[in-house]
Amino acid sequence: MTEQKAEKPKRELPLSRQLVNKQTEDVYASAWAAKEKGESIGWSTAIFPQELCETFDVPVLYPENNAASISARHFGNQFIEHTEGEMKYPINICSYARLNMGMADMMKNGKFEGVEPAMPLPTFLCLANNSCTQLMKWYENLSENLSIPIFFVDCLFNYNEEEPDAYKNKYVRSQIENNIAAMEKFFNKKFDWNRFLEVQRISQVNRKLFNEIVALNTRMPAPLDGFDLFNYMSCLVICRGKESTTEILKQLKKEVEEHIANGTSTFRGTEEYRVHWEGIACWPNLGFNLKTLRKYGVNAVMNGYVTAWDVAYEPGDLNGMAKAYQCSSTNSFSTPSIMDMRSKSMKKFACDGMLCHVNRSCKLMSFHIFTGRDIIEARNKIPIVNFDGDQSDTRVFSEAQFENRLQGLVEVMKENKGGK
Amino acid sequence: MSLTDILEQFAYIANNPNAILKKYIEEGKDVIGCFPIYTPKPIIDAAGAVPMGLWGGRITPTFAGKYSPVFTCSIMRSCLELGMTGRYDGLKAVIMPILCDTFRGMSSSWRAGVTDIPLIALVHPQNRTDLGAQDFLAQEYLSVKLRLEKILNREITDESLHESIKKYNYQNALVMKFSKLALNHLDVIKPLVRHYILKSAQFISVDEHIRLMENLIEELEKLPEHVWSGKRAYFIGITAEPDELLQLFDKYNIAIVGDNLAQESRQFRTDYEICETPFWSLSSQWMHIEGCSTVHDENADMLEKFIIKEAKECAADSVVDCLMRFCDVEEYDYPDIAKCCEEEGLYCLCLEIDQSSEDNGQTLTKIQSYSEL
Ligand code: SF4
Ligand code: SF4
Numbered sequence: 001m002t003e004q005k006a007e008k009p010k011r012e013l014p015l016s017r018q019l020v021n022k023q024t025e026d027v028y029a030s031a032w033a034a035k036e037k038g039e040s041i042g043w044s045t046a047i048f049p050q051e052l053c054e055t056f057d058v059p060v061l062y063p064e065n066n067a068a069s070i071s072a073r074h075f076g077n078q079f080i081e082h083t084e085g086e087m088k089y090p091i092n093i094c095s096y097a098r099l100n101m102g103m104a105d106m107m108k109n110g111k112f113e114g115v116e117p118a119m120p121l122p123t124f125l126c127l128a129n130n131s132c133t134q135l136m137k138w139y140e141n142l143s144e145n146l147s148i149p150i151f152f153v154d155c156l157f158n159y160n161e162e163e164p165d166a167y168k169n170k171y172v173r174s175q176i177e178n179n180i181a182a183m184e185k186f187f188n189k190k191f192d193w194n195r196f197l198e199v200q201r202i203s204q205v206n207r208k209l210f211n212e213i214v215a216l217n218t219r220m221p222a223p224l225d226g227f228d229l230f231n232y233m234s235c236l237v238i239c240r241g242k243e244s245t246t247e248i249l250k251q252l253k254k255e256v257e258e259h260i261a262n263g264t265s266t267f268r269g270t271e272e273y274r275v276h277w278e279g280i281a282c283w284p285n286l287g288f289n290l291k292t293l294r295k296y297g298v299n300a301v302m303n304g305y306v307t308a309w310d311v312a313y314e315p316g317d318l319n320g321m322a323k324a325y326q327c328s329s330t331n332s333f334s335t336p337s338i339m340d341m342r343s344k345s346m347k348k349f350a351c352d353g354m355l356c357h358v359n360r361s362c363k364l365m366s367f368h369i370f371t372g373r374d375i376i377e378a379r380n381k382i383p384i385v386n387f388d389g390d391q392s393d394t395r396v397f398s399e400a401q402f403e404n405r406l407q408g409l410v411e412v413m414k415e416n417k418g419g420k
Numbered sequence: 421m422s423l424t425d426i427l428e429q430f431a432y433i434a435n436n437p438n439a440i441l442k443k444y445i446e447e448g449k450d451v452i453g454c455f456p457i458y459t460p461k462p463i464i465d466a467a468g469a470v471p472m473g474l475w476g477g478r479i480t481p482t483f484a485g486k487y488s489p490v491f492t493c494s495i496m497r498s499c500l501e502l503g504m505t506g507r508y509d510g511l512k513a514v515i516m517p518i519l520c521d522t523f524r525g526m527s528s529s530w531r532a533g534v535t536d537i538p539l540i541a542l543v544h545p546q547n548r549t550d551l552g553a554q555d556f557l558a559q560e561y562l563s564v565k566l567r568l569e570k571i572l573n574r575e576i577t578d579e580s581l582h583e584s585i586k587k588y589n590y591q592n593a594l595v596m597k598f599s600k601l602a603l604n605h606l607d608v609i610k611p612l613v614r615h616y617i618l619k620s621a622q623f624i625s626v627d628e629h630i631r632l633m634e635n636l637i638e639e640l641e642k643l644p645e646h647v648w649s650g651k652r653a654y655f656i657g658i659t660a661e662p663d664e665l666l667q668l669f670d671k672y673n674i675a676i677v678g679d680n681l682a683q684e685s686r687q688f689r690t691d692y693e694i695c696e697t698p699f700w701s702l703s704s705q706w707m708h709i710e711g712c713s714t715v716h717d718e719n720a721d722m723l724e725k726f727i728i729k730e731a732k733e734c735a736a737d738s739v740v741d742c743l744m745r746f747c748d749v750e751e752y753d754y755p756d757i758a759k760c761c762e763e764e765g766l767y768c769l770c771l772e773i774d775q776s777s778e779d780n781g782q783t784l785t786k787i788q789s790y791s792e793l
Contacts, residue, residue, distance in 0.1 A: 090754065133749065335532070
């Protein structure tokens, strides 16, 4: 008799999640179809004005998002090893870059045995440095290795807390316009300004819907496990200008409203504490983090990362769009600006504490955590703990340290709640 | 002044920035700290103030950890530490070009940790082929001028800006002339000596550095040519420090024949165009910079090509990459540089630079193996 292992019954994913998976599959499939036909395929940084390629109807994939998926499936190490070994890149650069540059090089040299999800090699790159400067270096290296051009929107860092001066906006807008002209030549297609307006409109509908859903998590207890937001974020990253995202988000909103009406939540367990999660998820350790948070009754109801795609402007207003791209992402702002947003958000979401991922890959996010601590402690009077991790490099995160730090946070939160 | 006296002066200046800062303050001069790599120094000079480079120091930071993660490059960690512990007291302001992620973070860390020295930040346009880029930078430099005027409570005129721009171009010409001349006197211009000469420009006024350079060139021109028979290295990276590192090269009979170091030649290679308005002149420099890890170039292989061309021009047999630990912009460039050097028959040596930790002996081994080739 063969021994049989009792398989845990898999929970059926909610319809919204099934739609997300389907959407992702479709996006990858259309890129592979373009590859088959020898057409243009782009790789883009996560907060590039996607409205341009969407209007041109050219498929675009997103290496940061792809690296996150590959890391969450624990397939990342082979690529990271290739980058650090054969390609000789130092270990200190962002692990998304290490993963992606390694994958691109292995694909180029036919050393690639397939991975899920696999991106076809691009024929052009779209680069916006609003998330960080490393992206610029990463894309320079891709461009050189693959001999392909970059469409670049330099977004400028907002070092002051005031509104950016008009001359900054003028430069960012000029780049968007010049990129449109350059893309027209490269794709050999005319840019359809009416379609552009439509894409802008859809993008605004989508970001507003996402904001509304996130805001529903201010309810106590929250209808969503905050980590779920990471799963839906990809719609805004890879399909912000598509109607399929509108559908998904409408469905999700419906599901969340049902949870509210029924007094249920996707958070498994009792929500005893609500925390703000600062930084990117540790993708390879997502399961462990989730399980450990639940174990202590902690729902990370909100995180700053998922709001990075809230690129808000009036459709038809190119200046406004330029400004929105200049002013998106945690990493395009000074620490006081970011912490002002965080402080307000933590009040709105009634957070009892702040759990900060000191991400070895992401210097700037880590800087914000170090320098922002005083600001949050003074304004919100809640405990803050840091833990070390990385979004893709599995060598940094320690389960023991994470649990230990979380325990410390819980103890203080408990005390603050009068020991209950 | 004899050659020995001149070289001693360079060495003193390069090794005692703090004493020089104090001296300027005692003389009633305004001093403005300049973070690496590209601060518009003519604006400071035109204001009658002295620009002083901030390049950290050989310390083990203890306070800086409050506002910066451990994986910050040691230059910025030590700058922050020196600021937080009062070593930069007396600076009227600091100017910080946001060239990398560390600077993005540091701009807020500085403001949090060093509350009594105001920070003037600026950002350079990286998409230099865009028609709006130079216009933007001219405005950004104008904004630096306005912020500086407010702090110093004095007007900076266009005339004085034009004058200062000319001085900096002249300084560039002198340094470039010296670099060439030094190739005939590698017995005198040893690695450490060369480093002091170039680094000293960071800590004294442009007028003083010009005077010293003129004297140096005059004295060098009097010397008979020396034919160097040892190895010839071309240095790249942010800084080639500490002194012991360069002494090792000397010990193994290796000369530095040229460099693309951020602290040294990168400071002097690109002139300001002479234009009608001073801000157009000032911004023109950035538009023409070649071969720098912190400046995006449309031609992805520009940096390697630049390094190879320069190294060959000064007949180098190796490229020594002084790779600053945690400096991601430089770290991204290293593999392609190493590959290109190999293809071009140049030996490539990578040395990890960290101001706050002692070398573990690896550097010596690498230099030894190179010298034995
Ligand atoms: S994780 Fe940080 S460093 Fe890496 S690409 Fe994203 S923003 Fe840049
Ligand atoms: S990371 Fe590199 S470029 Fe940035 S401040 Fe440090 S040494 Fe300079």
